[in-house]
Amino acid sequence: MTAQILDGNALAQELRASFKTRVAALTAQGHTPGLAVILVGEDPASQVYVRNKVNACAAVGMYSEKIVYPADVDQATVLAKIAELNADPKVHGILVQLPLPAHFDEKAVLEAIAAAKDVDGFHAENVGALAQGNPRFIPCTPYGVMKMFEKGNIDLTGKEAVVIGRSNIVGKPMALLLLNAGATVTVCHSKTRDLKFHTCRADIVVAAVGKPRFVTADMLKPGAVVIDVGINRLPDGKLCGDVDFEACKAVAAQITPVPGGVGPMTITMLLANTIEAAERNAQREAKR
Ligand code: GUN
Numbered sequence: 001m002t003a004q005i006l007d008g009n010a011l012a013q014e015l016r017a018s019f020k021t022r023v024a025a026l027t028a029q030g031h032t033p034g035l036a037v038i039l040v041g042e043d044p045a046s047q048v049y050v051r052n053k054v055n056a057c058a059a060v061g062m063y064s065e066k067i068v069y070p071a072d073v074d075q076a077t078v079l080a081k082i083a084e085l086n087a088d089p090k091v092h093g094i095l096v097q098l099p100l101p102a103h104f105d106e107k108a109v110l111e112a113i114a115a116a117k118d119v120d121g122f123h124a125e126n127v128g129a130l131a132q133g134n135p136r137f138i139p140c141t142p143y144g145v146m147k148m149f150e151k152g153n154i155d156l157t158g159k160e161a162v163v164i165g166r167s168n169i170v171g172k173p174m175a176l177l178l179l180n181a182g183a184t185v186t187v188c189h190s191k192t193r194d195l196k197f198h199t200c201r202a203d204i205v206v207a208a209v210g211k212p213r214f215v216t217a218d219m220l221k222p223g224a225v226v227i228d229v230g231i232n233r234l235p236d237g238k239l240c241g242d243v244d245f246e247a248c249k250a251v252a253a254q255i256t257p258v259p260g261g262v263g264p265m266t267i268t269m270l271l272a273n274t275i276e277a278a279e280r281n282a283q284r285e286a287k288r
Pocket of ligand 1 (some may be wrong): 096098099
């Protein structure tokens, strides 16, 4: 068996084409969707992500601004900027690129973002809404994974799903989304005693570990759906996921590649969340 490849590039393109229409409609009403991205420090990977986010906004006709601080900036300066952006009518979404330098209280920074502009879905209010099954903003990477399930006609009801990784950015919200969709969900992590015991039973495996080729073919049930959230840089400079793609595609029924799988969906769903925020704002203003 060779797995069907779940193509994130194609789906991202299709969705972004539909966003242009929504952005044009909002612009015609004087509500061009706007995203502000704050980057602290010079981490090269974060610089690339932020540049890609800003470019993606421009490509669908959205407004964006990038605010860059040196790594030693004090937290109060960043909090003051967030307060300013919270009040700025041009800005519908605010994103602080993570990780922040060690002297920051990440939670305090994320909570300072107005919940209605929290397009990352990291604010406690939005995490709570997702946990209750009434999401307002869904974190972009797991949201992108859910869109890939939808596109691949993958029914999640009653399925055994194993999420490897328990981060606030991917693992935890992914588990909640799968649970809300009717899957039986197991969350595995670095302290899990027998990972293979869990993955071998899974109809769906989502790997968000951050270790190259961590998931091997012997860990999978034949016919499983394998979603690779990892983006790891190998010593030769090539990108590789958390899944041993070449070996696993012979066992899985459907699998995402790296690059070209989940990666392009993350920014796509950031655009979706920002457009959604702008549409909600336009509706609120129309009622006034
Ligand atoms: N760093 C890695 N992934 C993300 C993300 O989805 N959002 C933010 N803000 N920072 C990140």
